[in-house]
Amino acid sequence: MDLSNKTEENLTFMVEGIKEKLQVINSSMIKPESFDLSTYEDIHEIYTMVNKKDSLTPGEMQALLAELGKLRTA
Secondary structure, eight states, rough: TTTTTTOOOHHHHHHHHHHHHHHHGGGGGGGGOOGGGGGGGHHHHHHHHHHHSOOOHHHHHHHHHHHHHHHOOO
């Protein structure tokens, strides 16, 4: 998948990947439809960072969830 293309499909793929990596229990908290393409670059940056790490500390997870909360449009 070419994530350099700014599409809804890619955005959904990245949000789902972030949710999986963060092991989000309440998945309704992070729904792909809650983000629009204007946040694509920020989501891509988070997705890339999350996938470079083998594991995340609880503090990192909290910070990422807070950042995703700020990016939500709905």
